[in-house]
Amino acid sequence: MHRRRRTALVLSAAIAAAAPLLTACGSDAHPGAAAVVGSERITVAQLENRVNDVRTAQRAASGDDAQYQRLVAQTGTLTRNTLNGMVLEKVLDRALEDAGVTATRKEVQQYRSDLEHEAGGSEALEAAWLQQYNVAPEHLEESLRSDVEVQKLATALGADMNSPEGGTVFWKAMADASEKLGVDLNPRYGSWGVAQDGRLGLADSKTPWVREVTKATQQQPA
Template sequence: MIRSSSVPRTARRTVRRSAPALGALLAVVVLSACGGQPRPGAAALVGDQRITVAAVQARVAEFRSQAAALPSGQYQEQSGLVGATVSGMVFNAVVEHALESNGLSVSQTEIAQVRAEQAQVWGGEPALEQMLLLKHAVPVAEIDGFYREQIGLQKLAALTGKQIGTTEGNKTVHQLLAEASAELKVSVNPRYGSWDAEQAVLDAPSADWLPQSGAAA
């Protein structure tokens, strides 16, 4: 069973100016920052995949809409949401490439099973949705993708008989994701910051491009 407290998603949802405390896996993942600059309208290029600014805006808007519907005082947006969303979308694409390169996949049945188990742990689907929104900034429409990624990371670690969250398991996943990143030639629009190769997160841009709560992405 995947326990939400152990997954690394939260760590990579923080855009930083100084190094944050990262999740066990993401502290060692190296995403390549080489490759061409994103074309106009692109937030990032990951291989042949173009992550558009419009897609980022839509995901941020979806999250803000759901967060705004929570009871007053439960959520207060912190700076960096937009950049962290870009970071998460890039990381997801890298994980998918690593799985494909190693002949692995995650089925909808596996996702549904883990999601049902987690819903039981948290006291039902609504409670699970709220937890993922507050702790991991995952809107409802992205929950299956969240679990697909987490199961995928576990499968990558298992290629060498290890578990994610252990030193050896994280080392295995780090190597596979670094290889995938190099093949994909990840490039991020400077508007959203720049990749920190050592920490695998976005450094905040030098100019204050990113809007705060309530502003358009």
């Protein structure tokens, strides 16, 4: 895989055995909220709409109902993974602000153009992101922007995301940003915290950012 893509996919790691970083508030404290990040609410309706977008795209891409049902079964944690990504996007925004860096529209468009060239066109890229990362076509631009922002943040931090040390630096900055914001998670979706390997997120969740980085670091010789 293209090195730039491997470096950018920083937030899709599986987060297992996470210890709570911040105490989640009950849904009674924030009615209708799946999570509250700083002063911003992620409503249950927003979360469900994002999940429904993925399901609609999966159904359209399926050859028949049986294939669609298999996809649904294979992505049973979609709601939790989607919420994980939505919270991490807001934490990433704060980490970028703290580091004083931004990603321009031109940079995102260039990144998308490069990926479309590698994939064989816009539709092929959309299909790949849906299949690999459960990102609906209408949210592809947001996902790609996050990739570019992760890369910009890593550069600002001097963190090589293809090394364990770089990953530690990156996730420390994300954890710091999360603590400054405060993350109140609706308990029905689980707990928010830092895993034993230092990565941040909803326990046992995955989002479309880090898979390749995780794989690369695991393959490095001791």
